[in-house]
Structures are given as C-alpha cells and as structure tokens.
Amino acid sequence: MSKIEISEPTIAAIATPPGPGGIGVIRISGDLALSILKQVFTPKNPEKSFVSHHLSYGVITDPDTGQMVDEVLAVYMAAPATYTREDVVEIHCHGSFLILQQVLALLIAKGALLAGPGEFTKRAFLNGRIDLTRAEAVMELLDATTTAKLDMARNQLSGGLYDKIMAIRQALIVCRGIIEVAIDFPDEDAEILDPDRMARDILNDVVIPLDHLIQAAKRGQVFREGVSVVILGRPNVGKSSLLNGLLRKDRAIVTSVPGTTRDTIEEVLDIKGLPVRIVDTAGIRDHAGEVEEIGINRAKAKLEQADVVLFLIDGSGGITSEDWQLQKLIVGKPVLFVVNKIDIIKYEPADFAEFCAGSAPFAISAKQHLGIEKLEDGLYSLVTGGDGWDPGHGVVPNVRHLQALAKALVAVHRVQDGLGLALSADLLAVDLQEVLDGLGDIVGETTTEDVLDVIFEQFCLGK
Ligand SMILES: Nc1nc2c(ncn2[C@@H]2O[C@H](COP(=O)(O)OP(=O)(O)OP(=O)(O)O)[C@@H](O)[C@H]2O)c(=O)[nH]1
Numbered sequence: 020m021s022k023i024e025i026s027e028p029t030i031a032a033i034a035t036p037p038g039p040g041g042i043g044v045i046r047i048s049g050d051l052a053l054s055i056l057k058q059v060f061t062p063k064n065p066e067k068s069f070v071s072h073h074l075s076y077g078v079i080t081d082p083d084t085g086q087m088v089d090e091v092l093a094v095y096m097a098a099p100a101t102y103t104r105e106d107v108v109e110i111h112c113h114g115s116f117l118i119l120q121q122v123l124a125l126l127i128a129k130g131a132l133l134a135g136p137g138e139f140t141k142r143a144f145l146n147g148r149i150d151l152t153r154a155e156a157v158m159e160l161l162d163a164t165t166t167a168k169l170d171m172a173r174n175q176l177s178g179g180l181y182d183k184i185m186a187i188r189q190a191l192i193v194c195r196g197i198i199e200v201a202i203d204f205p206d207e208d209a210e211i212l213d214p215d216r217m218a219r220d221i222l223n224d225v226v227i228p229l230d231h232l233i234q235a236a237k238r239g240q241v242f243r244e245g246v247s248v249v250i251l252g253r254p255n256v257g258k259s260s261l262l263n264g265l266l267r268k269d270r271a272i273v274t275s276v277p278g279t280t281r282d283t284i285e286e287v288l289d290i291k292g293l294p295v296r297i298v299d300t301a302g303i304r305d306h307a308g309e310v311e312e313i314g315i316n317r318a319k320a321k322l323e324q325a326d327v328v329l330f331l332i333d334g335s336g337g338i339t340s341e342d343w344q345l346q347k348l349i350v351g352k353p354v355l356f357v358v359n360k361i362d363i364i365k366y367e368p369a370d371f372a373e374f375c376a377g378s379a380p381f382a383i384s385a386k387q388h389l390g391i392e393k394l395e396d397g398l399y400s401l402v403t404g405g406d407g408w409d410p411g412h413g414v415v416p417n418v419r420h421l422q423a424l425a426k427a428l429v430a431v432h433r434v435q436d437g438l439g440l441a442l443s444a445d446l447l448a449v450d451l452q453e454v455l456d457g458l459g460d461i462v463g464e465t466t467t468e469d470v471l472d473v474i475f476e477q478f479c480l481g482k
C-alpha cells in the first residue's frame with residue numbers, strides 16, 4: 020500500500036496592521052494557494068499571469084455573485100523559494116480593513132483556513148527554512164521599539180546566534196564521537212580518549228564561547244526589557260520639570276505649589292537605545308491631604324519596583340530634614356543624586372557631598388534644560404556598566420536562550436569534572452548529551468512542542 024501524504028492545510032491571513040493604509044496585504048500559504056487565487060482573481064493580462072514570483076494586476080471578484088471586491092496586485096510564489104517553503108500567494112489590496120476582511124472571507128470560502136498567530140513563521144521553521152533563533156528574531160524585529168533592539172534582532176535574523184551555537188555543538192559532537200568509540204572499544208579506551216586533550220578542547224571551544232554568550236545575554240537583557248527609573252524628591256524640588264526635560268515635552272503639570280503632582284506619571288524614553296520607563300511621583304511629605312496621601316503611597320510602591328532612583332534635591336533650598344527622611348526609603352537601590360535649580364544658585368558640590376555619601380551629584384536646571392544630557396549619560400553608564408558595550412554589535416541571546424545556555428554550562432562543567440576524575444566514558448556521554456540537547460533547544464532541533472507553541476503564540480496574526 021502506498022503511503023498517503025497528508026499535507027498541511029492552506030492558511031490565509033491579513034499580513035498588514037488594521038487601519039487604513041495605502042495598501043493592505045493578504046498572505047496565503049499551502050498547496051491550495053494558487054488554485055484558491057485562481058478562483059477569485061481575474062488578471063488583466065491572462066497570458067502573463069501566475070508566473071512564479073511575478074506580480075500581476077487584476078481584480079478580485081466573488082465568483083458566486085460576480086461582485087467585484089477590489090482592484091489588486093497579486094503574486095504567486097512557487098515552493099520552495101518562499102517565506103514558508105510552501106506555495107505562497109500575496110494579494111496587495113487597497114488598505115481598507117473592510118476590503119481586506121471581504122477578500123479574506125472569499126479565500127476562506129474557497130478552502131483556506133484562517134492562520135493562527137505566527138503560523139507562517141512557524142511553518143518556515145518547521146519546513147526547515149529558518150531555525151528557531153531566526154524565527155524568534157522575526158518577532159523581535161517586528162516588535163523593536165529602539166534601534167538597539169532592532170540591531171539585536173537583525174543580527175539574530177542573519178544567523179549570528181545560530182552560527183555560534185552550531186559551532187559549539189560541532190565541537191561537542193566531535194567529543195561525543197570520540198567517547199562513543201571509547202565505549203565501543205572498552206579495552207582500548209585509554210588510547211582513544213585523551214582526557215587532558217578533550218578537557219582543553221571543551222574549555223576553548225565550549226566553555227569559553229558559552230560563557231561569552233551568557234555574559235552578552237545578561238548585559239543585553241536591560242536593552243531588551245528596559246529599566247524602570249523613579250524620580251523621587253520632596254514636594255516642589257522640580258520632579259515634574261525633570262520628567263518634562265527628559266521627555267523634551269510638557270507632559271506633567273508644573274506649578275510653584277508644593278503637592279502639584281498627585282498621581283504617578285509614567286512615560287517611556289529611549290536613551291541611546293536603552294528603553295527607560297520613567298516615573299514622576301508625588302512629592303513625599305508628612306501632613307499631606309487625602310488625595311496627596313494616596314499619591315505618596317503610590318510613589319512609595321513605584322519606588323519598590325524601581326531599578327534606579329533619581330533622587331532630586333532642590334539646590335535653592337539646600338538639604339532639609341525631609342530629604343534625610345526620604346533617603347531612608349531608598350536603601351539598597353542604585354541611586355543617582357541630582358541637584359536641581361542651579362540656574363538660581365551658586366552650585367557648590369561640597370554643599371551636597373555629605374548627603375550624597377561622597378558621590379558627586381549631577382547638577383541640573385530642569386527649567387533651563389541644563390545638565391540633562393549629562394544626567395542621561397550617567398544613567399546610561401550606571402545601567403549598562405559604562406564600558407561602551409554596544410548591544411548592536413555581536414550576538415545577544417534572549418532570556419529563553421540564557422536559561423538554556425546556563426543549564427548547558429552546568430552540564431558542561433560536569434563533563435569537565437568527569438574528565439578530571441577520569442570517569443568512565445558512558446558517564447561522560449550522558450552529561451555531554453545533556454549539553455547538546457540544551458543547545459538543540461535554542462536552535463529548535465530538540466525543542467518540545469509546548470515550548471514552540473508558547474514562542475509562536477506571542478506573534479501577531481498574519482506573521
Ligand atoms: N529656577 C528654577 N525653577 C525650577 C526648576 N525646576 C523646577 N522649578 C520650579 O519649581 C517649581 C516646582 O516644580 P515642579 O516640577 O512642579 O516640582 P515637583 O517636584 O514636581 O513638585 P510636586 O509635584 O509638587 O512634588 C515650579 O515653579 C518650577 O517652575 C529649575 O531648574 N530652576
């Protein structure tokens with residue numbers, strides 16, 4: 020009996036975001052893509068149409084009613100030189116959500132299934148066109164909100180991480196080969212397996228590269244996820260003015276009345292590619308009114324979640340007992356002290372040295388926009404380590420990769436220990452396989468179905 024080939028269903032989805040646009044694109048992928056297109060698309064020039072990878076102009080019509088739906092450009096792309104490695108069709112409609120919905124409904128009536136989130140990219144992965152790190156990079160590329168994230172995603176999409184992981188795996192596969200031979204020929208294993216040499220190879224080709232990737236992942240995390248920065252200070256020191264200064268726009272209300280800001284105000288900044296969630300808070304003081312008190316409690320809650328505190332001091336008022344009170348709230352947090360209103364005082368760092376525990380405060384005028392860039396540089400250095408490390412250069416694994424890398428490193432340390440103790444080859448083989456599997460999870464070779472589902476469900480529809 021011949022084997023019955025069950026092909027994947029043909030899927031379709033709107034690939035462009037909702038809302039009016041110049042064009043809107045619908046994508047179809049699967050064996051039926053071309054036949055479905057032919058049922059709804061009438062080309063202007065039939066002789067030159069449906070040539071693979073060539074656009075043709077024509078109309079989409081409902082074949083059952085004869086109703087014209089849209090004037091479009093359509094392209095058929097024959098497998099395997101396509102995004103999914105299946106037959107793919109793209110229909111470029113006018114960018115009206117209603118038109119796109121109507122065209123999509125026709126395609127579904129003719130046999131396409133509505134694609135799930137990330138299903139096109141998942142097929143590209145399952146059909147072997149891209150590995151899992153590249154599939155994840157597609158999503159990161161689409162979601163990038165800073166140039167640093169974009170650079171990281173581009174690097175990953177062009178195979179930067181994949182190549183590094185595969186090079187490490189290759190070194191491990193060589194070791195595994197030697198170990199397997201040693202298992203098969205136990206009498207000669209002493210000649211086959213040279214533990215010192217293997218330990219040296221594992222250090223250079225596995226441990227050191229793994230360690231580099233782990234360091235890059237840790238450093239890059241802050242560029243992927245951003246940091247939360249809270250501006251803290253007693254009332255009227257200029258917190259809202261500083262928020263506005265950092266945002267370069269009048270976001271928060273500024274008045275000379277202490278207790279102006281009642282609620283917390285959050286905005287997102289991009290400081291040299293570092294995503295910063297900046298929070299302006301109600302000035303903290305005793306004897307506040309009921310509403311202000313709620314704001315103060317919110318400020319304290321935000322403070323607890325903050326990665327960094329900008330402690331703002333009113334230079335014109337000097338340090339007060341309230342400032343000392345407030346300082347007790349920030350113990351254990353990275354803090355940058357900032358003296359504001361230097362436009363109306365003669366700023367002497369020594370006046371603030373005791374309060375700032377020896378670290379020189381940043382001197383600014385939020386109102387006159389003085390010293391803001393320096394403060395941004397200081398914040399960037401504090402968060403990123405300040406050694407000029409650039410996430411846009413080189414490979415920066417994400418959190419999922421980091422977990423797998425860390426696990427692999429633990430297992431590879433066991434291999435190193437085993438070699439040192441001259442453990443038997445079959446014991447070494449078990450740990451070695453664990454490292455290989457951990458790395459396989461990163462590129463998608465051994466990744467379980469449920470993990471894949473979690474990854475692709477994060478995509479939006481049509482991707
Ligand atoms: N001269 C001068 N005045 C400033 C500066 N920054 C803020 N101010 C003034 O200080 C007053 C308070 O500023 P805000 O930014 O509202 O202060 P705040 O810390 O947010 O105050 P609350 O919300 O009440 O806690 C306003 O009158 C501002 O114009 C500055 O750099 N120089």
Ligand SMILES: [Mg+2]
Nearest residue numbers: 258259279280
């Ligand atoms: Mg304020």
